[in-house]
Amino acid sequence: MHVMITGAAGFLGQRLTAALIEKGSLNGQPLSRLTLLDQIEAPRPEVVSALTVEVVAGDIADISVLERCLAGEPQVIYHLAAVVSSAAEADLSLGMRVNFDATRLLLEGCAARGLSTTRLVMASSVAAYGGDLPEILEDMTALVPQNSYGTQKAMSELLINDYSRRGLIDGCVLRLPTIIVRPGRPNAAASSFASSLLREPLNGEAAICPVPTDLEMFVMSPQRVIEALLKGAEVPAAAFGLSRCFMLPGITVSVAEMLEALEQMAGAEALVRVSHVPDARITAIVSSWPARFETRKARALGFTGDADLADIISLHQRDRDVLANGN
Template sequence: MHIVITGGAGFLGQRLLARLLERGELDGQAIRRLTLIDQVEPQVPTATDVEIVPLAMDITAPRALDALLAERPTVIYHLAAVVSSAAEGDLDLGMRVNFDATRALLEGCRHHALAETRLIMASSVAAYGGDLPDILDDMTALQPQNSYGTQKAMCELLINDYGRRGLVDGRVLRLPTITIRPGRPNAAASSFASSILREPLNGEEATCPVPTDLALFVMSPGRVIEALIHGAEVPRTDWAPFRAFMLPGITVTVAEMLEALGEVAGEEAVSRVRHEPDEAITAIVSNWPARFDTAKARRLGFEGDRNLREIIEAFIRERS
């Protein structure tokens, strides 16, 4: 089996690589080759029986993936993206990376007749927005209120149509806000959802740019990676009629996040969080829904976290 990961140098790409190597197989087939693509050459382990090919590549360049698609990969994880605030700040960049590159990837699959290749794209809760019901389901109309969400929604529709036509085995997983991400804050509008927990746990100060009553739909990194792997193993026929749905996250307010932080790490950790309102960030994330009925995902065997404390404790274990 040959697996390709775009965005292979990123946080999810690197964690997915590690988990796939740990498993050694996917859907009952041994993994023989893993190709990782990113703007910079992805880091790869040296001690492994699997052939790992790191490629520094601009996937927005014309026919950039042609040679790779000609090798007929079994599974493609399409994780490459410009994050929310960056896509909002630079429309051309967001369109080029988030939408045009996805369309080119789909056209490449069509050109090389990759009808059996499983193409799994990471979409986002940001695809929703506008005047929404209290609880959403997978068939709630997509009304994104920012460029990132719009680009993801357009990709979802294209992947579904190419899948419907039998041009590729297209699959889309809408990711909740991922927390707790390791590392440092990035340009994502949701970056605070990790930093207000991660930095205090590391003995550092953090900034909360949103009101404490803001609710978020969140999922831990570990559960996201398991969902990406499971997404390649669910039978093709089970994805129809629409090949995109929300993963089973949990709903928490910022206040509840800080309360859980205090329960695990004490009030001293909570005191490291400064509250500095940022209207631009609040405007983006306040349009993201926080309550979902994820019946389809659970029916297909996807699992979520039990509670926020479990997420925090998992981060502490991985850090140590």
């Protein structure tokens, strides 16, 4: 089994790489080759001799780079590369180039090589929704994104669905909830604060809350997202029906509930490390994302989510402790 990952140097890409190596197979086939693509060189994992790993550092919107990666005719492609929300809003051309143009080039490359049975799993986003929405959304709720990142993701979703309908690729689009608690430091994503609110105080550091505490978000842990990505490669094509795009089963939480959970799990001293500094730009972006979903299709296909916010924090603390102990 040859698996290709775009955005392999990102935190999801690195976690997915590690999970694939640990799993050792997909769809009952042993993992034999990994192609890891990113604009910077992805960390080369320690692997057994039976697994070939190719690390490619290059521009995903460069056709020659994609042709190099597709030459080995991967059977599964995880398309995680993206310019995140705030950056895509600040630079329309960059967002279009990476989030949409590169997706089209990837699909065209697969079609040109006749990779009709290759499963392409793309990470989309809750940001694809927006506008005047019902209280609870479903997968077939019309996509009217209110930011460029969401628009670019929605455009890519339509392309993948159409290329799958034509039999040119076997696509699967997973709309990801906001991922918390992300490891590392804050990035350019508008939602980055949601991880910082929990991660930094738990580490004894200060954090900033830029949004009103009554703002609600639809969230999921990194661990459950990785499980979903692995599952996305194994769902039978016939099970998707007419649409290859659906929302993963996250949970709805308010910022106030995040802060309450922080206090309950780490005490009042953790809560006082959070400063409230309103940011109208971040609030405008994040508040345009819906927070309540009916994820019937994902659950019917076998995808699972977190039990509650305490479960998400506990998973983060477990991973943090494992990393700190070097295990």
